[in-house]
Amino acid sequence: MRYILVVIGLLWPMLINAQAWEDQQLFKGENPVQTLRVLSSTDTGFFSPIIQSFLAANPDWNVEYLVTGTADISAILQQSPQSYDVVISSAMDLQVKLVNDGFALKLPSISHPDWAQWRQSLFAFTSEPATIVVNRSAFRGKSIPANRQELIRALREAPEVFDGKLGTYDVRSSGVGYLFATQDARASETFWRLMEVMGGLKLRLYCCSGDMIDHVASGELLVAYNVLGSYAAARQLQDDRFEIILPSDFPTTMMRTGFVSKETKHPVAAERFVRHLVDGRYFATGLNTSSLPQLGLYPEGRNPTVIPLEPALMTYLDKLKRRTFIQEWSNAVIQ
């Protein structure tokens, strides 16, 4: 028994280091002295312009950018909160829960609209709608559906065309997929009908938006539901074989948020990084060819379709609620 414990003790640091990152990249500053560790769910490609402009302004830093799935971020941070300085994720609910549970540092000096921050700790810096991505060839000669109702009708009219060629997030493994699904379910019963229809046509489940877009572009999928609009739009710049639909019935818009870990070793630099995210000046530079959409600043303030940053986001994270929701979702999708 003691032997096993010793082995575990020896291997533990390696296990942490051996964390299976989706991507891991070190951005070097000009005269780096220290390294800021950023834990993120955003693909490196989208984020590198932001990091580059940060490093241009702060040449004495390196930024180590660590990418993992939204659902894993909570667990990784809770396991070793002192190892990460900034945490960025598109799963607003998980981020709110981490802040609520006291993992975030308060940054009182950052001024940000009330609806785009929570507890002066969690700051939103993009607003990205959930979209439906369709392959053009599937709707040749037909009108492209503008909302979920029309999509349901289209699927019902030609089930043989779409059979096995539909995709969406696997809400069991993707944090942002779960967020989109729960918010859709809150908004309308249409979501459940769509899931049932899609489930009947051998719906394929994905972990990430990137894969779904790839498959729609290649024709392997004809329709992907709840794809991150930002990724799709970036992709469309090089590849126009697919169409991006912003559902007209009820759009769901997510805000990408970031906070500074409470146990960060570099609070000043981490705050500077978040300030850099929030002030959005990098959007104005020429670096944003494939960057993230800026936080929509509506004249009346908040974008009305944006999911509000509030503690109620934790509702569907509840163990019992999640079990119930996934049960229902599975019943609808997996037939």
Place this chain on the structure above:
Amino acid sequence: MTETVNVSGSLRRRLTLTLIGGAAVLAVVLFAVVRLYAAQIAQQGQDSILSASVTSMLDAAVLRDGAVVVDFPYAALSMLSTTSDDRVFYAILQDQTLLSGYKHLSPPNGSFPTTGTFMAETPDGALIRVASDSRTLVGADTRTVITVFVAQTQEALQVTLNDISRRVALFGAGFFCLSALLSFWASASTITPIRRLTSSIARRGPQDLSPVASPVPSEMVSLVESLNRLMGRLDKALSQSEEFIAEAAHRVRTPLATVRSHAEAMLHRVDRDENRKALRAMVRAIDESSRAAGQLLDHAMITFRTDHLEREELNLTDLLQELVQRLTPVAEMKDISLLVENTEPVLVSADAILLQNAIRNLIDNALKYSPMESEITIRVSASPTPTIEIWDQGAGFPPDQIANLSSRFSRGDNAKGIIGSGLGLAIAQDVAEAHGGALKLSNLPGGGACVTFSL
């Protein structure tokens, strides 16, 4: 006769300070009470929202196929959103075992009450308000108790309370300032009757010892009564002493006249020079005493009469002519001529006896201090006020004593060797003042004294 009065504090200041102090205490009490009350109300507000959240969670609890399902609504936590983004915690327990939610809300010993609201602390030290409630679910063959805790930090509550405190503090300060102003006003108006009494007594003439007649507040009645009694006693004592002096002078004068006539008779009978010299000195001393007694009598009479003036219409010129006529024999003894310059009638309303007395004293004085073979000029004029001027050709008043000469028993340095009591000018001044006029002493540029008696 100004003696310093011992001063100990000030009524006005004491009143003001008491009122301001009272206002300060009231303002602080007001602040404390309102703040306490506001805290209770704010806490009640938070408690009721927490309880509503607990209720909506408990309502969602059902037994499905023997398992507890709590599909609580989004609103259960959404209703806890605050402007200060308060942190929210909850726990759902089945028979004391944590089903879902935060561990720190279900302590192992079950020390939290399962109904009601209470304060607690999160593991990282934040103060939270917790609401809890339980419900029994009854299934086909099971009974199970579901307990729900919902908790929230108190940051928004604190912001509200601070806001209220600030407002109440401002309100209290305003209340205090207003009260302070009112205190100044109240103490000033309370002190006014005392001021009024003081100034009415200070404004009185030296002879006025009548009781205070104007109305005073009830608190001052006994003071004013004592004051009136004191003044009454003083008045009585003064008039008694005047009477005493008059009586004494009268009693002295009559025997003196007898002694004088005896002495004069004796003077005719003795031949030896030293005896005649002694007798002459005696007669002279008797004359001086008699004159002093006479003037004391005059003064006492005048003091009495000035309090009860008996005015009548009279011609000042006539009065003067009469006096001059009466005094001419005396003047002729020194070869002095008395000239009255004006013969026009000057009508005045005055006390004839007092006027006669005063002017006789003045002419007497002029006669006494004039050298032999000189002139005394008397001028009567009607405007601007009825005035009598008496000029002589004597040495004039000593310039450094001119201001004090008209007080009682005061005599100039040049009066040595001249019979006099020092009451003449005092009597004339008292009479002039009793009629609302004045007595002015001056020296003529070419030598000689001038007395101006105006009514």
